[in-house]
Amino acid sequence: xxxxxxxxxxxxxxxxxxxxxSIDDLxxxxxxxxxxxxxxxxxxxxxxxxxxLLADRAASDGRPLNFIGAxxxxxxxxxPVWAIATRGEFYSAYTPYQAEASQGTLxxxxxxxxxxxxxxxxxxxxxxxxxxxxxxxxxxxxxxxxNRAASSRRILLPRxxxxxxxxxxxxxxxxxxIVFEAVDFDRAAGRTLLxxxxxxxxxxxxxxxxxxxxFFGSLEEIxxxxxxxxxxxxxxxxxxxPISLALLKAPGQWGTRTGGMQGADIxxxxxxxLGVPLAGGGPYFGFMATRMQYVRQxxxxxxxxxxxxxxxxxxSLTLQAREQHIRRSKATSNICTNQGLMxxxxxxxxxxxxxxxxxxxxxASLQRTADLVAALSRxxxxxxxxxxxxxxxxxxxxxxxxxxxxxALARSGIFGGLDLADRYxxxxxxxxxxxxxxxxxxxxxxxxxxxxxxMNPSRAAA
Amino acid sequence: xxxxxxxEPLIFELSKPGRQAGTQFPPRxxxxxxxxxxxxxxxxxxxxxxSELQAxxxxxxxxxxxxxxxxxxxxxxxxTMKYNPKACNxxxxxxxxxxxxxxxxxxxxxxxxxxELQEMLQExxxxxxxxLTPMAxxxxxxxxxxxxxxxxxxxxxxxxxxxIVPQAAHGTNxxxxxxxxxxxxxxxxxxxxxxxxxxxxxxxxPATAAIMLTNPSTLGVFEYKITEVAxxxxxxxxxxxxxxxxxxxILGKVRPGDMGFDVIHMNLHKTFSTPHGGGGPGSGAVGVxxxxxxxxxxxxxxxxxxxxxxxxxxxxxxxIGRLSGxxxxxxxxxxxxIYMRLLGRExxxxxxxxxxxxxxxxxxxxxxxxxxxxxxxxxxxHEFIITLKRENRLYQVTAMxxxxxxxxxxxxxxxxxxxxxxxxxxxxxxxxxxxxxxxDRFCDAMIAIRREMxxxxxxxxxxxxxxxxxxxxxxxxxxxxxxxxKPAA
Numbered sequence: 001x002x003x004x005x006x007x008x009x010x011x012x013x014x015x016x017x018x019x020x021x022s023i024d025d026l027x028x029x030x031x032x033x034x035x036x037x038x039x040x041x042x043x044x045x046x047x048x049x050x051x052x053l054l055a056d057r058a059a060s061d062g063r064p065l066n067f068i069g070a071x072x073x074x075x076x077x078x079x080p081v082w083a084i085a086t087r088g089e090f091y092s093a094y095t096p097y098q099a100e101a102s103q104g105t106l107x108x109x110x111x112x113x114x115x116x117x118x119x120x121x122x123x124x125x126x127x128x129x130x131x132x133x134x135x136x137x138x139x140x141x142x143x144x145x146x147n148r149a150a151s152s153r154r155i156l157l158p159r160x161x162x163x164x165x166x167x168x169x170x171x172x173x174x175x176x177x178i179v180f181e182a183v184d185f186d187r188a189a190g191r192t193l194l195x196x197x198x199x200x201x202x203x204x205x206x207x208x209x210x211x212x213x214x215f216f217g218s219l220e221e222i223x224x225x226x227x228x229x230x231x232x233x234x235x236x237x238x239x240x241x242p243i244s245l246a247l248l249k250a251p252g253q254w255g256t257r258t259g260g261m262q263g264a265d266i267x268x269x270x271x272x273x274l275g276v277p278l279a280g281g282g283p284y285f286g287f288m289a290t291r292m293q294y295v296r297q298x299x300x301x302x303x304x305x306x307x308x309x310x311x312x313x314x315x316s317l318t319l320q321a322r323e324q325h326i327r328r329s330k331a332t333s334n335i336c337t338n339q340g341l342m343x344x345x346x347x348x349x350x351x352x353x354x355x356x357x358x359x360x361x362x363x364a365s366l367q368r369t370a371d372l373v374a375a376l377s378r379x380x381x382x383x384x385x386x387x388x389x390x391x392x393x394x395x396x397x398x399x400x401x402x403x404x405x406x407x408a409l410a411r412s413g414i415f416g417g418l419d420l421a422d423r424y425x426x427x428x429x430x431x432x433x434x435x436x437x438x439x440x441x442x443x444x445x446x447x448x449x450x451x452x453x454x455m456n457p458s459r460a461a462a
Numbered sequence: 463x464x465x466x467x468x469x470e471p472l473i474f475e476l477s478k479p480g481r482q483a484g485t486q487f488p489p490r491x492x493x494x495x496x497x498x499x500x501x502x503x504x505x506x507x508x509x510x511x512x513s514e515l516q517a518x519x520x521x522x523x524x525x526x527x528x529x530x531x532x533x534x535x536x537x538x539x540x541x542t543m544k545y546n547p548k549a550c551n552x553x554x555x556x557x558x559x560x561x562x563x564x565x566x567x568x569x570x571x572x573x574x575x576x577x578e579l580q581e582m583l584q585e586x587x588x589x590x591x592x593x594l595t596p597m598a599x600x601x602x603x604x605x606x607x608x609x610x611x612x613x614x615x616x617x618x619x620x621x622x623x624x625x626i627v628p629q630a631a632h633g634t635n636x637x638x639x640x641x642x643x644x645x646x647x648x649x650x651x652x653x654x655x656x657x658x659x660x661x662x663x664x665x666x667x668p669a670t671a672a673i674m675l676t677n678p679s680t681l682g683v684f685e686y687k688i689t690e691v692a693x694x695x696x697x698x699x700x701x702x703x704x705x706x707x708x709x710x711x712i713l714g715k716v717r718p719g720d721m722g723f724d725v726i727h728m729n730l731h732k733t734f735s736t737p738h739g740g741g742g743p744g745s746g747a748v749g750v751x752x753x754x755x756x757x758x759x760x761x762x763x764x765x766x767x768x769x770x771x772x773x774x775x776x777x778x779x780x781x782i783g784r785l786s787g788x789x790x791x792x793x794x795x796x797x798x799x800i801y802m803r804l805l806g807r808e809x810x811x812x813x814x815x816x817x818x819x820x821x822x823x824x825x826x827x828x829x830x831x832x833x834x835x836x837x838x839x840x841x842x843x844h845e846f847i848i849t850l851k852r853e854n855r856l857y858q859v860t861a862m863x864x865x866x867x868x869x870x871x872x873x874x875x876x877x878x879x880x881x882x883x884x885x886x887x888x889x890x891x892x893x894x895x896x897x898x899x900x901x902d903r904f905c906d907a908m909i910a911i912r913r914e915m916x917x918x919x920x921x922x923x924x925x926x927x928x929x930x931x932x933x934x935x936x937x938x939x940x941x942x943x944x945x946x947x948k949p950a951a
Contacts, residue, residue: 005895034689045804292943324637
């Protein structure tokens with residue numbers, strides 16, 4: 001029997017202790033008419049058979065050369081990361097409620113929180129949320145609790161923010177009466193237009209969301225945007241890529257001190273680039289950090305360092321009075337589990353890379369993307385869409401619909417990027433591409449060569 | 463008992479300027495790409511600088527400071543800490559699955575697994591449709607209540623804004639209702655742990671959106687009157703929400719759809735044995751009856767002829783929308799799929815059978831040893847409650863003391879102080895994967911602790927004695943917040 005250790009003798013002795021004749025008697029409180037018949041699911045397979053099935057299916061999906069980013073990024077993952085994260089002591093432990101028996105996980109989360117604070121330039125981090133998109137939704141809900149100066153529940157959400165994040169924020173936060181207002185972007189530069197915020201100056205607005213780099217890969221003028229928000233008593237929610245923070249200004253330093261406090265008020269984002277595999281979309285993790293003054297409004301688990309009864313340092317879950325198991329309907333969120341194992345991987349990843357390694361990853365990604373854009377733009381019919389400086393993604397404009405081009409590339413084993421036709425029809429035939437440090441010169445050559453063949457078949461024949 | 467005083471410095475304290483794990487650094491790439499000065503970082507982030515071995519040893523040593531299923535019996539009630547088969551992880555980590563970008567062309571091999579997982583979950587729960595998108599139980603709950611709200615609104619039944627929740631419910635139930643903009647109405651349970659039917663009848667009204675129920679309840683007993691509860695709520699125009707926290711107890715024995723439930727969330731990290739990972743990632747798939755089908759969160763896997771594809775906005779225009787950046791915790795769902803294929807039809811029924819056998823056996827043995835069951839007249843489901851209110855009166859020991867002392871005996875503590883309505887309680891869930899010998903060893907430890915209560919209660923109140931730390935000062939933790947390391951000034 002799969003994973004059941006009982007021998008017939010065990011069963012007989014246990015039934016005797018319980019005082020019933022059969023295991024079925026243990027279910028005699030379930031009304032007979034409700035009892036299920038035989039389940040319509042397939043019979044059991046052995047591990048060998050399941051292994052074969054999964055290996056065949058995995059093989060049919062292949063291992064394409066990937067140039068898609070759009071919120072999930074392919075980076076090298078050091079071998080120790082998952083070798084350690086999948087140790088049973090991390091993999092098969094529960095949320096660290098029994099602090100004394102969970103010091104490993106708790107200390108690791110404290111180290112993680114410290115690293116997220118260091119990267120973002122903020123004072124307090126939680127122990128993670130589900131993913132980047134849902135982290136933004138939680139950040140919006142948190143902003144409503146934190147911004148006492150505003151009562152409108154109105155949040156400004158630029159169109160240059162990942163459109164899926166916008167959808168998720170609406171699905172999750174929309175039920176609590178939050179209204180999202182779109183803010184346009186500069187068609188030439190590919191970044192949020194400060195002028196399009198002006199109509200909201202002096203109005204009752206809860207928060208402004210800024211993604212850096214934005215969905216197009218362009219860098220926003222974060223200082224001016226942050227100052228505008230604070231001058232208008234609007235909280236600034238920063239959505240950032242953690243790898244980019246090795247090079248880019250930490251959100252805690254955005255803006256100047258005039259007109260309010262310096263820096264973003266809530267920082268969140270997708271943690272996947274930090275050692276978590278693409279894995280078809282999850283599990284990833286969302287991170288979130290804030291100022292100490294808002295820490296009691298932050299959702300999710302938080303670990304603190306304290307002392308034990310003998311005065312030695314130790315770690316425990318803290319500020320639990322915010323949470324559902326204590327506050328019930330008054331909790332900051334219904335969230336319980338976070339993405340602990342992903343945080344474990346990310347903490348090991350950041351420890352192995354350190355600031356110098358992360359900077360190397362970020363700089364290599366920046367350069368590879370510049371090389372990719374240059375190489376693809378040499379193909380007739382392809383040009384960059386925007387002029388703003390960028391990090392590791394860019395929008396290209398094609399002289400024809402993108403979908404058939406991507407289809408042809410996929411048939412030669414290349415995922416050439418994301419077609420933006422559904423998300424931004426006004427851009428025309430726009431393609432979002434990404435290259436990280438994992439893409440070598442030969443990969444970029446392979447892509448530009450294949451694209452030239454697809455765009456200009458006569459060249460391929462020649 | 464040997465004194466194990468495992469201590470490990472913070473990784474920051476191992477750090478030394480200039481040290482690095484150089485193999486992990488990508489090669490430098492020549493070129494002139496740069497970031498404009500005013501957008502650049504001023505100084506490098508304070509991350510540790512350690513060698514690869516230092517990092518490996520540090521995190522390995524931290525892992526050794528944890529209790530886990532792989533190392534300890536972990537009878538944490540309501541959490542279903544059963545064996546997480548290694549095969550599930552090994553096969554889910556095949557390089558083709560791990561390397562797959564979620565926005566590429568639809569991967570037929572992976573989607574075949576997800577489609578079959580949806581079908582199996584649908585069959586097991588007696589539902590008509592399943593979405594795998596919610597990333598944890600709490601998000602599954604959110605999806606469920608949001609669908610209920612969308613259903614009433616689509617019928618122009620705008621006044622239905624109340625969610626009825628029994629007192630014994632998980633804290634997430636009222637928190638979720640609030641997140642969906644609903645009002646929570648709590649109703650009491652009777653002395654047998656069942657929903658108080660009179661209170662329910664008084665609570666339903668034209669404002670009732672739904673009732674959220676866990677069955678078997680958090681009190682560890684099967685709700686006998688479920689058919690009557692379903693009738694009362696449905697007749698009042700409300701829907702029934704099934705919190706799948708305790709699905710392990712009834713797998714293959716009774717299906718929530720057959721009990722009258724309209725929507726269910728499942729904790730794949732409990733019933734279908736995906737890892738808890740020290741607090742996630744979980745997966746909170748939702749199943750629905752016919753009425754809620756149009757509202758399922760997207761994306762859902764569909765099939766056109768022989769081809770699998772994601773169904774999204776165009777296919778499900780009334781959907782409550784997206785809850786994650788991509789497709790939920792795909793890798794967790796894949797582990798659940800592998801587990802279900804390993805169990806198969808017969809294996810699934812045995813899950814409930816042996817979970818119930820272990821729980822009822824352990825309850826009887828602990829009762830025989832003098833512990834008081836909270837609901838002695840009832841069968842245990844897959845878990846049961848011991849109340850220590852008598853021991854508390856006689857020896858001034860608390861449920862927390864017993865929990866901490868169990869750690870010294872090498873057992874993870876049961877859930878303490880939940881459900882809130884049973885004083886000094888331990889909620890004990892052994893799961894089906896534990897052998898009789900391990901249950902017996904746990905009983906022996908409880909008997910020994912009982913003796914200590916009488917002879918040396920200080921042993922309990924000062925426990926644990928053998929962990930890396932003694933009891934921690936939670937008040938200090940919350941008052942003098944220390945949430946991140948800072949270098950000494």
